[in-house]
Amino acid sequence: MDIFAWLTDPAHWSGPGSIPFQTLMHLVYSAITLVIAILIAVPLGMYVGHTGKGESLIMGSVNAMRALPTLGLLILLVLLLAPKISNSLAFVIPSLVVLVLLAVPPILSGVASGIRAIDRSVIDAARGMGYSTSEIIWKIEMPCALPLALSGVRGATLQVVSTATVAAYVSLDGLGRFIIDGRAANDYAEMASGAILLAALAILLELSFSVIGKFFISPGLTRKQKRPTAAVQFESATTAIQVV
């Protein structure tokens, strides 16, 4: 059977284990993971970015996570936890733990380095205008850090969606099921269909992130706003001198 026939077979489009079901499960696992990861990583990243404490530790952990093979970590955790939990949660919990572990470092470093990268004079100016610390965090640091924070979330999302596939190896639902089950049954059409659906989902998410970025990031930070003309620059330079 070829891939197109497999993908368009009505039997694969309804009921449990169908394409919509597994896509939904894939998205549900990914969404739960990202929500947990954001709840952990954003406050921590804000703290590190604002105070500058533990910066090298965070960057180091991001690099170490890159080298750590997810598959090994996932399998190890499933073997360790499975005997302690009796129902199907025995596979869901370790998978979620590993996925959260993967998603936290990119978000954390995105938020922290986004805040660290802000020009100090911007923050000093805000302080000079009488902004309180919490106002500086919410009105200056967070909006300015948004592009990098969002690219952290985007990196985390890709990694989670990609790894949620592998979690099917330890009997989790999701699009990875087609790949793992297809491999087990030596059914290339099923494997390839799963892979196509997965790639399409990942690319779709990636594209939606760039759309989100366009809507939420202040136009002043994207360098897409039209540059002031020379005359305006000159004028503002002269007013600056007059003020001084």
Next chain:
Amino acid sequence: MNLDWITNNLTLIGDLTLAHLWLTLLPTVIGLVLSIPLGYLAFTHRRWYPTIIGGTGLFYTIPSLALFILLPKLLGTQVLNPMNIVVALVIYTVALLARVVADGLDSVSPDAVQAATGIGFTRAQTFFKIQLPIAIPAVLSGLRVVVVSNISIVTMAAVIGIAQLGSLFTMGFTRHLYVPIVVGLVACLLLALVLDRLLVLLGKVMTPWGQKGAL
């Protein structure tokens, strides 16, 4: 924990490590060689930059397992052919390095290029003797990220049954053994550490003019 497993399987561990090293290094080198002209093109033709960098970058979005499975159909290879893994990693390497090369070349001071032109260097001479060497630290830092992440991505191939260090994970899972999994994890981390250090060393040798602590 039964540590006898390690002594009884030393040849297996060695073979898998070599396979893993090969599957990591071959695509990294090919990817680097392809990234340099692509990056140069994106650097010299600014209008093509979004197409080249964005286009290659989009490939990085595709999950590795999906790519491992779809490539046989496109290449006409068998699912179990390690070449699929090599091609997939070449794609990922180019996706990351083309941007790094373009941005690295962009960071070369125009004065240096102008001076080279002034003393009669051809375009090729300027590229190989001035621009590329100055961009080395930037390219090398990108290469470090690529090597380390490639080591981790290769393990995913164990799910479809291609032998490398990741096979120790699947073996541990099916036989309920912790030792192979831990051995595989440690071996991957060690491999990443060693290759990363070697790249830093290589950078120091290749850029003798480099300031201390640049890498």
